[in-house]
Amino acid sequence: MRKKKLTGILMSVLMTAGVMTGCSSESTGGGGDSKTIKIGANLELSGGVASYGQSIEEGIQLALDEINKKGIDGKKIELVKVDNKSEAAEATNGTIKLISQDKVAAVIGAATSTNTLAQVQIAQDNKVPLITPTGTNPTITMKDGKLNDYIFRTCFIDPFQGTVAANFASKDLNVKNAAVLIDSSSDYAKGLAAAFKESFESNGGKIVSEEAYVAKDTDFNAILTNIKSANPEFIFLPGYYEEVGLIIKQARALGITVPFMGGDGWDSPKLIEIAGADSLNNTFITNHYSSGDSDAKVQDFVKAFSEKYKGKAPDAFNALGYDTVYFLADAIDRAGSADPQEIQKALGETEGLSLVSGQLKLDENHDPVKSAVILEYKGGKQEFNTKVNP
């Protein structure tokens, strides 16, 4: 507790300082000189969800290698990275630095919704476009019925993931009652859970138990015992991999054998290490993409990726990091300028752009309309189950 407070004070001091430097500089953004276009990346390179940020970065690097072979109108893209340490306050600071010191033309935002939300206001105020590769919370682009016009994303949004999961539970797994276990400190988990509940109940299902935890908890036996006594046939668990791994491990030890299902927050190799391959059998996730998809675009990407990263198979974060760069590069190309405001306009007009994670088309809320896949964990491996179109 004492540390949080101290960090809080330090952060606010730093932030004020950052904002002031922002004011004193003449213009913000504009990015690079005549040979390069500077873009920023504010990612979780360390901290609790470091595996997301690192994966996105790998995807970004691959895309930059490809694009910089030719360049955009003869200009190369230069990447400026900041590590937000998986903390919202650091994410805010990072974006202030990228915009006011490095003067980037656009920022590729954080992996998680919470850390992206921490940057939204800065990007809006400075009129620099911010694209989050994987921030799925609806309020990132739309707040209280008002569009955040400088904010974009490459992924689908939470309600869609929650709805897909609910339909999969009702129709494919034929379950009638489900429990929901939410990380109450995460906007992402709450968004998915709300959409899941709505769709599941309108499918005729019943939510028999609702429990909550907060990130960084390690002992879940008490709440899992509560859930067990409610006898659900299915448990929806839309958290992040660190806690999800522990929850599934402890649930299986308590004798809870029913399927668990979550969203893209599970997608990390650490999940398998933490939970153990056996515990993860009979669990499902909704995700943006699968390397098992037979689409030619996907297979080309898988090949290029495993050539660059020593045989590694790309996960959804790799794919969305990669796609985000192409999304941005396409807009810079059409704008014909590195001016943040021109890029913002071009991003908003994106239509029918073919990416690894599907055809990209933005709706009026800046949210991509695209397909989702359902993956099943079998023996510690993700297996492609079905593809769901919006």
Added chain:
Amino acid sequence: MEIIQQLVNGVSLGSIYALIALGYTMVYGIVKLINFAHGDVFMVGAFIGFYSITVFDLGFFPALLISMTACAVLGVLIERIAYKPLRNATRIAALITAIGVSLFIEYGTIFVRGAQPEAYPGNIIPAKSIEILGVKISTQSLLILGTSLFLMVLLQFIVHKTKIGKAMRAVSHDMDAARLMGINVNNTISATFAIGSALAGAAGVIFGVYYTKIEPLMGIIPGLKAFVAAVLGGIGIIPGAMAGGLLLGVIESLVSAAGFSLWRDGVAFVVLILILIFRPAGLFGKNIREKV
């Protein structure tokens, strides 16, 4: 059945708190210093155990011993570098230094290896569940409870039956008088820190095996909870730490069972406040009047 399962959950959670609280309370009992870095020594212990198992391919018991030894050395170093120069300073100066050491270890670890979590391999100790009348008890939580009880008895024995224990009690009673009696105060205090930190190291490895996930800031909350447990049982009293830890674990589980899982940590600290108001010496402590 559910309530019994919740009690079992509480006891297994509480035995972790008890395990950490033992070292806490022992150091306080002898040196009268609340060693806030204890939770971080616990974290370092977990990481040393992890690297012994994964990098050097050792089994559970060698890893436990290596971790305990390394933490004992770390504890002595912390005492010699950070606390010894302040031995005659005010209590608050030593306390603030302890917080500083705690932050230093946490962020030092992040600096060295990054903040990403690690997962203990799952096959170190077979995880089985025994079922008694519909209540699931995991063998690992029995192991933790057993280890805590064993260490408690061992500590009691060391403090009350051995020569070094006698020296510790003498130093705790009156440092100057002890020195006049020919007791080497510095070595005695070092020994106290060595034993306390070795216990923290052991707790770290056991925590890692049981909960799988370890990370550089993992010591903060268990450290604070163990502090609450130590105060609950009466800080400085070894069986009190055990009882306080178990009681705190049970309270937390029952709070979650009643559907208030988000209030769990809050309740733990409310317990601390209540104890400090109504029974400042803790459950096992005696109220000693200070002579003026």
